[in-house]
Amino acid sequence: MRALQLVSDRDVKSVELDTPPAPAPGEVQLKVRVVALNHLDVWGWRGMAFAKREMPLTIGAEASAEVVALGEGVNGLTPGQLVSIFGARTCGTCHHCRNGRDNMCEHVAGVHGFHLGGFARELVNIPARQCVPAPPGCDDVGAALAPITFGTCEHMLFDNALLQPSETILIQAGGSGIGTAAIQLAKSIGCRVITTVGSDDKIEPAKALGADHVINYREDRFEGVVRKLTKKEGVDVVFEHVGKETWPGSMLCMKRGGRLVTCGSTSGVSADTNLMMLFQRQLRLIGSFGCRMENMVSSMDKIARGYVKPVVDTEIEFGDLATALERMESRKVFGKIIMRMS
Numbered sequence: 001m002r003a004l005q006l007v008s009d010r011d012v013k014s015v016e017l018d019t020p021p022a023p024a025p026g027e028v029q030l031k032v033r034v035v036a037l038n039h040l041d042v043w044g045w046r047g048m049a050f051a052k053r054e055m056p057l058t059i060g061a062e063a064s065a066e067v068v069a070l071g072e073g074v075n076g077l078t079p080g081q082l083v084s085i086f087g088a089r090t091c092g093t094c095h096h097c098r099n100g101r102d103n104m105c106e107h108v109a110g111v112h113g114f115h116l117g118g119f120a121r122e123l124v125n126i127p128a129r130q131c132v133p134a135p136p137g138c139d140d141v142g143a144a145l146a147p148i149t150f151g152t153c154e155h156m157l158f159d160n161a162l163l164q165p166s167e168t169i170l171i172q173a174g175g176s177g178i179g180t181a182a183i184q185l186a187k188s189i190g191c192r193v194i195t196t197v198g199s200d201d202k203i204e205p206a207k208a209l210g211a212d213h214v215i216n217y218r219e220d221r222f223e224g225v226v227r228k229l230t231k232k233e234g235v236d237v238v239f240e241h242v243g244k245e246t247w248p249g250s251m252l253c254m255k256r257g258g259r260l261v262t263c264g265s266t267s268g269v270s271a272d273t274n275l276m277m278l279f280q281r282q283l284r285l286i287g288s289f290g291c292r293m294e295n296m297v298s299s300m301d302k303i304a305r306g307y308v309k310p311v312v313d314t315e316i317e318f319g320d321l322a323t324a325l326e327r328m329e330s331r332k333v334f335g336k337i338i339m340r341m342s
């Protein structure tokens with residue numbers, strides 16, 4: 001079967017792998033349909049795995065698939081069913097897993113496509129518990145974007161930042177994959193949305209998704225514009241994932257008692273924090289990683305109902321991954337880059 005593997009830093013090759021055997025007890029065999037690319041793939045491509053891994057490594061951390069076969073003891077899934085794949089190999093038995101906090105697993109073995117073999121292959125065997133069925137009305141692209149693109153945003157906005165209707169939110173990098181998802185999710189509950197983009201050609205697309213105000217951060221100091229838009233009060237919530245480049249400005253954009261939630265650091269992992277501002281203004285800084293499986297369920301339900309929609313920048317051919325990763329690294333994309341496997 002075909003697969004894409006990282007053989008060394010910044011070198012991805014198309015290879016032929018052996019077809020997997022019949023699924024073991026508790027496993028399912030999946031035919032992968034769509035793989036979505038993320039900055040997690042860029043980090044892995046650069047060699048920033050932050051943990052031991054062996055190469056060659058099959059890439060792909062976010063995907064949808066069709067159930068092909070069931071191992072012994074698997075219930076609740078049927079051959080031909082469309083599923084979204086939870087991207088971390090969790091234990092399923094620890095306190096967090098048993099209580100639906102899958103992304104807090106105490107014994108997680110790693111993230112597929114980053115530490116473990118990923119989903120950019122035609123067939124894969126995985127534990128059945130990592131499969132989340134897609135509802136009617138959610139297609140294979142929507143299901144592919146549920147684990148990271150929409151699920152991460154659901155967890156950030158609603159589990160962690162506790163975003164409420166009518167609040168004002170600043171979403172950094174609104175043209176990114178999770179930025180386009182966050183705009184729609186915040187707008188779907190009636191929030192006032194301010195977002196930043198890196199070029200003028202992304203302004204109108206961001207507004208079309210529901211953003212009320214769009215700031216080209218390369219042309220204007222976004223923190224100054226946000227202060228003017230909020231009459232110097234600041235926003236209730238900042239949605240961060242850029243890191244060092246935007247962190248100080250994001251801190252300045254929060255109102256007294258505001259919340260900043262972050263899931264990434266694409267421009268650098270270290271940033272200065274004004275501690276006096278933090279405690280005097282009683283700000284809250286919240287880290288967020290991945291999502292719960294329930295966030296995937298909620299995301300696909302919203303896609304199926306038409307409340308939000310996947311935004312696809314480019315659909316690439318199988319094997320053209322290096323070009324796509326370079327495009328992501330340059331921040332030229334608006335939405336997601338996807339690869340259809342079948």
